[in-house]
Amino acid sequence: MAALRFLSDADSCLNLKKSIPLLNELFHIHCKIGEGTFSSVFLATMKSSNRHKKFALKYLIPTCHPERIERELQCLQQMGGKDHIVSIDLCLRHQGSVVFVMPYMKHDKFSEYVRDMTVEETKDYMRALLSAVRRVHQFNIIHRDVKPSNFLYNRANRKYLLVDFGLAQQCTEYNAKNLEAIKTNAGTTEIQSMKRKRSDEFNSNAKKDADIKCNCFGKPKVCALCLTRPQQTAPRAGTPGFRAPEVLLKHPSQTPAIDIWACGVMMLCILSGTQVFFRSPDDCTALAEITTIFGSRKVQQCAEKLGKKIIFSENLPGIDIMSLCLKLRKRNRSMMHNRENSTCKVLPDIEYPKEAYQLLIKLLNLDYETRITAEQALSHPFLNL
Template sequence: MSQNEENDKDESDSCVNLKDSIPLINDLFHVHCKVGEGAFSSVFLATLKSSDRRKKFALKHLIPTCNPERIERELQCLQKIGGNDYIVGLELCLRYRGSVAFVMPYMKHDRFSEYVKNMTTEETKDYMRALLTALRRVHKFNIIHRDVKPNNFLYDRTNRRYLLVDFGLAQQYTVENLETITEINSQSIEIPKTALSMKRKRFDENNLNFQFNPIAKKNMENKCYCFGKPRVCTLCLVKPQQTAPRAGTPGFRAPEVLLKHPSQTSAIDIWACGVMMLCILSGTQPFFRSPDDCTALMEITAIFGTCNVQQCAYKLGKKVIFSESLPCTDLMSLCLKLQKRNRRITHDRENSICKKAPSNIEYPNEAYHLLTRLLDLDYKTRITAEQALSHPFLSS
């Protein structure tokens, strides 16, 4: 059996599985094919049996093992904010035993890789305006999308239509909750200034003899000597474990997510917007290819420099140690360099098949200024969606 035949068989099996899981779907819809798949769901193209098949729907079938709280959270997000400002709406929710499917309007869209390298300035403006308009609405409801990326921002290039989808990782937050979380975690990781200024004593903090020495224990009270060292002291071992959300797609996670900061805000969505704009202005996709958080942090450091990343970590109550020092790179120079490289590669490839090479695209300085504001390492000073929409690049 060929690869295409295997794919067709898998797709057919998926459609049958969907109908078997929720019998009502077979009564209401013609399910045509699978159009998308993620870690927690599969999306199918369908039309109503009672219609002339003109109106199309996207059926999002969540895997049966999905957490019920996660399903409820996504459903509430779609009901509360969907259907306006380029945000996908919800037509119907179907449930049968342990299976759930969301019925949403279907929008034909292009792949990001098909247009990212040749978007004009005006097209880029429209694209970023729509994305930030959608996020402005999301953030007004104190909701973090948490998975902003090209695959979740659909773009119909022919008709200039946009749609923000997939609220499966969305998170509700309030300022009060963030202040409480910050206070609790700051108590658990607080390091006295006196401890940092003292010279490290030559002993093993985890040595059993030392632990049961009352004099030594008295001297060690409330003092930590392991911060930034390749060991964990007895005092830190008994502290409550610090937890922080890590949900999101590799390559689009903000520095505060990679550094496991507990009180995360809607600014993580803005960082992801910045990564998408970086892909467009540099003509490079994907821009970051990080398989894990440590590599992702190093990729960011390669652009922003070790000093800036260390300063960012310090503001979050963290410490990052690098084996070598890297300078900061100017984003505009980097994008222009990558554009030139990509044009040369495309030119060589297309000339080999007798096609015309793409023309040069020059973005104004305002575009790069907005990019630097979207990719601000400090989430507290990072531009908001509302502010970005008033930026000279998008308001002109």
């Protein structure tokens, strides 16, 4: 198996060199260190530096849309290098192949530290994460894929890096809270004009829908009228388990608040000592998992505010999130302690202050309009104790 993997990595490196010949002149390409839907990442050293300086080469698959590549490149150029956001040193293109050359940072796996982070370490981690997300939002950008594997952490040196802007999108919808909290590149007049246009379109569509009434709303069936209507589309990019409720409910107007929800899920993993927390294979299962925590009534209220309706076969009361985290940590400690011949580290008995859970609840607010912003979160008592 190891030999097969080595051959696979060697073939991948060879293909990369063939795709962009200039890479072979500049770098020693060692191995593949990461792979996603739209790209592969390779470890390399510059030939002129005698292998001292390491780089991460992100090779975008040739079928990537040019706009996606341009958007990611702009994000790295504008935001990179500050507040724990990865920078870019070079971009190489040959025919349909593109490679981003970025600094390499050695990092630990989330599963290796999520269960035994101290209170102070958790504060540092969340401060760095929220600082990076705040900077992204200041540029009117939604990262859309905030998750542990995209927030690199070198535990020994306490270094952090937010990476992978392949799914990033320009934010096109604002509410009053975000207008105050986020620095935008658009002027006030342009935003107001955009809002009026959307409002006119919404009111026009609403009148049309009101004239023709369906008989299946709120019922476990779909009528012939609804079957003839066009399919509703909304951005769904992101990783299962980290998608916010408004994404799962296909709300068309999504804001930077979806990144805040993902930060909340990461904090939930840390406080509960559980990884991965949400194991949802699809959006319906994801909503069901969220419902077991927050209760059916709160999820229904969230859906109603987004113009949706969810029907549950039974009413779920919801769970106190602090009690849930404590119970999961206790269970994980017990499981690891009882394993025979286990090489796993025993989960320490860490007591987080109540302020930690208060921040967690604000990050995991079901209502995206009242969900805390990155700026507000950084001023929360837990991160300033």
